[in-house]
Amino acid sequence: MFEESAVIRWRKYTDRYRLIGNACKACGETYYPAKEQCPCGGKEFAAQQFSGKGRLLTFTEVKAAPEVFESKTPYVIGIVKLDEGPKVGAQICDANAGDLKIGQRVEAVFRKFYASGETGVLHYGTKFRPVF
Amino acid sequence: MVERKVAVIGVGITRFGEVWEKGLRQLLAEAELQALADARINPEKVDMIFTGNMCGGEFAGQEHLGGMASSILNLNVASTRVEGACASGSLAFRQGLMAIESGRADMVLVNGVEKMTDVSTEHVTTGLMGAGDEEWEGFQGFTFPGLYALMAKAYMNKFGLSRKQLAAVAVKNHFHGARNPIAQYRKEITLDDVYKSMMVAEPLTLLDCSPITDGAASVVLCNAETAKQYCEAPVYVAGSGQASDTLALAERSELHHVKATRLAKTQAFAQAKITVKDLDLVEVHDCFTIAEIMAMEDLGLCGNGKAGRLVEQGQTYFDGKTPVNTSGGLKACGHPVGATGVKQVVEVVQQLQGKAGKRQVKGAEIGVTHNVGGSGATVVVNVFKRGLP
Numbered sequence: 001m002f003e004e005s006a007v008i009r010w011r012k013y014t015d016r017y018r019l020i021g022n023a024c025k026a027c028g029e030t031y032y033p034a035k036e037q038c039p040c041g042g043k044e045f046a047a048q049q050f051s052g053k054g055r056l057l058t059f060t061e062v063k064a065a066p067e068v069f070e071s072k073t074p075y076v077i078g079i080v081k082l083d084e085g086p087k088v089g090a091q092i093c094d095a096n097a098g099d100l101k102i103g104q105r106v107e108a109v110f111r112k113f114y115a116s117g118e119t120g121v122l123h124y125g126t127k128f129r130p131v132f
Numbered sequence: 133m134v135e136r137k138v139a140v141i142g143v144g145i146t147r148f149g150e151v152w153e154k155g156l157r158q159l160l161a162e163a164e165l166q167a168l169a170d171a172r173i174n175p176e177k178v179d180m181i182f183t184g185n186m187c188g189g190e191f192a193g194q195e196h197l198g199g200m201a202s203s204i205l206n207l208n209v210a211s212t213r214v215e216g217a218c219a220s221g222s223l224a225f226r227q228g229l230m231a232i233e234s235g236r237a238d239m240v241l242v243n244g245v246e247k248m249t250d251v252s253t254e255h256v257t258t259g260l261m262g263a264g265d266e267e268w269e270g271f272q273g274f275t276f277p278g279l280y281a282l283m284a285k286a287y288m289n290k291f292g293l294s295r296k297q298l299a300a301v302a303v304k305n306h307f308h309g310a311r312n313p314i315a316q317y318r319k320e321i322t323l324d325d326v327y328k329s330m331m332v333a334e335p336l337t338l339l340d341c342s343p344i345t346d347g348a349a350s351v352v353l354c355n356a357e358t359a360k361q362y363c364e365a366p367v368y369v370a371g372s373g374q375a376s377d378t379l380a381l382a383e384r385s386e387l388h389h390v391k392a393t394r395l396a397k398t399q400a401f402a403q404a405k406i407t408v409k410d411l412d413l414v415e416v417h418d419c420f421t422i423a424e425i426m427a428m429e430d431l432g433l434c435g436n437g438k439a440g441r442l443v444e445q446g447q448t449y450f451d452g453k454t455p456v457n458t459s460g461g462l463k464a465c466g467h468p469v470g471a472t473g474v475k476q477v478v479e480v481v482q483q484l485q486g487k488a489g490k491r492q493v494k495g496a497e498i499g500v501t502h503n504v505g506g507s508g509a510t511v512v513v514n515v516f517k518r519g520l521p
């Protein structure tokens with residue numbers, strides 16, 4: 001991952017920050033992140049808001065991280081199956097790895113990711129937290 | 133169209149490891165010249181060059197390795213860099229293969245190279261994350277050990293896999309590495325060493341992970357009809373397959389195996405007209421111990437969920453029933469990402485020529501290479517035979 005400019009972050013408002021993906025108008029399949037071409041052949045999509053609720057399919061605790069996340073270690077990453085269907089990779093927050101279980105309920109939260117080295121600009125995104 | 137057959141008539145490989153005395157160019161030059169000498173040809177015989185590399189720009193400030201590979205040999209022939217993350221070397225190999233099959237070239241030099249130890253470990257971790265999905269994995273703070281740990285946890289949840297079975301992969305690969313003169317780690321380790329090493333991403337410890345490595349490997353390919361003019365024991369390419377899957381791991385339908393391996397294997401085995409029973413050895417992409425477990429099952433060496441037991445029983449040692457990673461694999465031989473796919477070819481060729489020394493698989497006639505890019509978005513499987521296919 002590399003240092004993101006303000007324009008990059010602006011461009012990602014819809015999917016990264018608002019959990020908006022899309023749904024194929026032909027078959028109804030939902031996608032997060034949004035897809036450009038559906039396996040059914042469909043090319044027309046409607047915007048789809050996701051609830052951010054889902055189930056944890058797998059997770060691990062990262063102890064050795066890329067440069068910008070180094071100060072955050074250890075942290076938990078996982079793959080979440082959203083209730084609407086799509087699967088998404090994300091950090092799992094507000095819990096230790098030892099308290100998590102495969103299959104458990106999680107929900108999306110808006111969180112700080114990291115601060116840029118030189119400018120100190122804060123980067124935000126979506127993480128998931130367990131619902132016990 | 134009738135495709136021409138292709139043979140490997142020369143191989144070259146540098147020492148793998150922290151090669152402080154050599155930069156990207158010197159590593160590449162050493163492997164190239166060795167391969168040409170092994171094929172007993174002058175550079176002028178070469179019609180085309182393909183060079184696999186992932187992070188030349190990121191780790192050495194050098195892109196445009198096509199130009200570098202040809203200028204080392206003072207050639208003006210077509211020379212192209214090929215990138216597909218950790219599968220870059222195999223992709224370069226396939227470009228060379230197809231160039232000869234199609235009749236575009238008669239003699240091709242294929243290289244793989246990566247210089248990784250001139251930058252910090254954190255920088256390497258960041259650079260390698262370029263093999264994943266930048267937005268949906270990189271930005272989220274995912275790492276490659278993390279991605280493979282997610283697959284390991286999904287696999288364990290589905291089939292069960294003991295810590296011992298996973299660690300046995302590393303122990304076996306270090307045993308082979310100790311018998312490979314170019315390997316980064318020529319040192320045997322114990323199960324205890326794996327258990328006690330630093331946790332990187334649960335369940336993977338440092339000794340479950342392939343290291344950061346400098347190295348280069350080259351092979352000379354030629355039209356099979358002329359191979360005997362250059363080489364007493366050419367090794368023939370009997371089959372080759374390449375397949376793709378989603379860039380991000382999360383988007384795959386299943387997390388406990390690598391679909392693209394199964395697809396590439398089916399293509400390669402069909403072209404070679406072989407079944408898994410015909411194999412004498414396989415070089416698989418064990419960037420992490422779990423990757424070797426999944427590769428064994430995806431290549432059909434055993435049933436789903438059964439690889440751990442096979443490894444634990446010692447059947448995948450060089451003198452076992454199903455030798456896996458006699459080079460030491462990525463784990464012990466090292467993983468200079470762009471070079472790995474070509475290194476696998478070098479190992480299989482040396483085995484089929486009976487030149488593998490203390491790790492020689494007796495009477496080996498058919499060998500397979502399996503190279504994965506990222507967490508499975510790109511996979512190449514090649515089949516090699518000692519005799520003309």
Ligand SMILES: [Zn+2]
Binds near residue numbers: 026027040
């Ligand atoms: Zn559709």
